[in-house]
Amino acid sequence: MLGAMTEEPTTRDRLIQTATRLFRQRGYEGAGLSEILAEAGVPKGSLYHHFPDGKADLACAAADWTASEIIRVIDDSFRAAPDWRHGVTTFCYKMAKLFDILNSADACPIFGLLFDGPDQDRFRAQAEQSFDRIIATAARYGETLGLSPAAAHDAAETFIIGFQGSWTLARTRRKSDVLRGLPKRLYGPA
Amino acid sequence: MLGAMTEEPTTRDRLIQTATRLFRQRGYEGAGLSEILAEAGVPKGSLYHHFPDGKADLACAAADWTASEIIRVIDDSFRAAPDWRHGVTTFCYKMAKLFDILNSADACPIFGLLFDGPDQDRFRAQAEQSFDRIIATAARYGETLGLSPAAAHDAAETFIIGFQGSWTLARTRRKSDVLRGLPKRLYGPA
DNA sequence: GCACGTCTAGACCAATCGGTCTAGTCTTTT
DNA sequence: AAAAGACTAGACCGATTGGTCTAGACGTGC
Numbered sequence: 001m002l003g004a005m006t007e008e009p010t011t012r013d014r015l016i017q018t019a020t021r022l023f024r025q026r027g028y029e030g031a032g033l034s035e036i037l038a039e040a041g042v043p044k045g046s047l048y049h050h051f052p053d054g055k056a057d058l059a060c061a062a063a064d065w066t067a068s069e070i071i072r073v074i075d076d077s078f079r080a081a082p083d084w085r086h087g088v089t090t091f092c093y094k095m096a097k098l099f100d101i102l103n104s105a106d107a108c109p110i111f112g113l114l115f116d117g118p119d120q121d122r123f124r125a126q127a128e129q130s131f132d133r134i135i136a137t138a139a140r141y142g143e144t145l146g147l148s149p150a151a152a153h154d155a156a157e158t159f160i161i162g163f164q165g166s167w168t169l170a171r172t173r174r175k176s177d178v179l180r181g182l183p184k185r186l187y188g189p190a
Numbered sequence: 191m192l193g194a195m196t197e198e199p200t201t202r203d204r205l206i207q208t209a210t211r212l213f214r215q216r217g218y219e220g221a222g223l224s225e226i227l228a229e230a231g232v233p234k235g236s237l238y239h240h241f242p243d244g245k246a247d248l249a250c251a252a253a254d255w256t257a258s259e260i261i262r263v264i265d266d267s268f269r270a271a272p273d274w275r276h277g278v279t280t281f282c283y284k285m286a287k288l289f290d291i292l293n294s295a296d297a298c299p300i301f302g303l304l305f306d307g308p309d310q311d312r313f314r315a316q317a318e319q320s321f322d323r324i325i326a327t328a329a330r331y332g333e334t335l336g337l338s339p340a341a342a343h344d345a346a347e348t349f350i351i352g353f354q355g356s357w358t359l360a361r362t363r364r365k366s367d368v369l370r371g372l373p374k375r376l377y378g379p380a
Numbered sequence: 381g382c383a384c385g386t387c388t389a390g391a392c393c394a395a396t397c398g399g400t401c402t403a404g405t406c407t408t409t410t
Numbered sequence: 411a412a413a414a415g416a417c418t419a420g421a422c423c424g425a426t427t428g429g430t431c432t433a434g435a436c437g438t439g440c
Contacts, residue, residue, distance in 0.1 A: 161355030
């Protein structure tokens with residue numbers, strides 16, 4: 001077996017994905033271990049086999065997995081984009097669609113990387129690394145589209161900051177338009 | 191006794207303020223009731239006298255109190271501002287100072303209004319109302335400073351959205367510059 | 381001076397928390 | 411076929427959770 005070449009979800013992956021969803025819905029402390037295990041259909045023993053440090057380990061794995069998913073969406077949005085604004089717009093629309101699928105109730109997948117649990121510094125460091133990966137990915141597309149390295153990094157930060165806040169507002173209002181309106185907010189009328 | 195005319199903090203107020211801080215630091219589920227009570231120096235009985243529905247009631251009161259505090263800072267920032275950008279800048283600097291005082295570890299006071307606990311809809315509705323109060327306050331200053339009602343509301347939303355995201359990024363990096371850099375990000379070089 | 385509403389005080393409770401541990405079941409290697 | 415890991419399975423644990431309930435302290439109107 002050479003790792004993740006097969007397609008059916010392994011126990012470990014099912015655990016991570018279920019945990020990701022529940023952490024996003026209820027927060028780190030709000031999502032009970034037994035609830036996660038029950039929904040994933042995995043016994044306690046397996047959890048502590050794959051994640052020796054238990055819940056905290058699982059949360060970090062969930063954050064990492066989430067960051068990779070976000071990066072995948074960024075890739076999908078910018079790969080064929082003719083310019084920066086188009087990439088941002090596509091991303092926002094994709095995420096607005098996700099927002100609607102998620103019942104409009106979940107925390108922002110990106111923000112959700114920052115857990116509020118104990119072990120503050122471990123979670124903070126994990127979130128910082130994930131954020132940087134996300135911003136760096138967006139910045140790379142900025143450079144590809146003609147921006148200077150500094151300008152690209154700045155544009156990527158502004159983009160992610162704006163997205164963050166937009167998701168929060170969208171969540172309190174249960175309306176995804178806020179997300180779709182972000183490009184206009186950031187860059188003016190098209 | 192005619193309500194809140196005296197100055198020394200009542201049991202109820204001590205409870206709200208302690209709860210606000212702990213919710214901000216550890217989230218709704220993360221902040222234990224006994225911890226809140228111990229730090230506030232208040233017994234269980236008093237809590238359930240003032241807040242019959244317990245933790246959920248307390249959380250809503252905390253959200254409300256926080257919104258009022260934010261509005262106070264908005265007032266202080268915009269009252270004497272010569273234009274919109276100055277108001278936003280002053281607000282960002284005041285909040286950056288607060289961020290540093292808070293050890294750079296707490297959740298955004300505004301975002302923190304949105305609790306991740308159970309009773310989702312009650313908390314969501316409470317947060318929506320508080321957000322609207324905050325945005326409406328900022329928008330009013332926008333109008334005073336010459337913007338049309340629609341433009342003022344839009345500017346206020348953009349401002350709060352940007353602030354939200356900036357605090358999050360500042361928190362993961364433990365650096366308050368992100369907050370101070372928001373006006374330039376939103377409105378270009380001064 | 382006693383009765384009544386407000387508020388404080390904390391013992392107590394069932395339920396749940398995250399985590400440990402032993403037992404058993406596969407799969408792979410020899 | 412025997413031995414050895416990898417992994418699953420869940421009973422069990424002490425600690426803590428939010429919440430209830432009774433008892434008393436304090437002030438105020440009669």
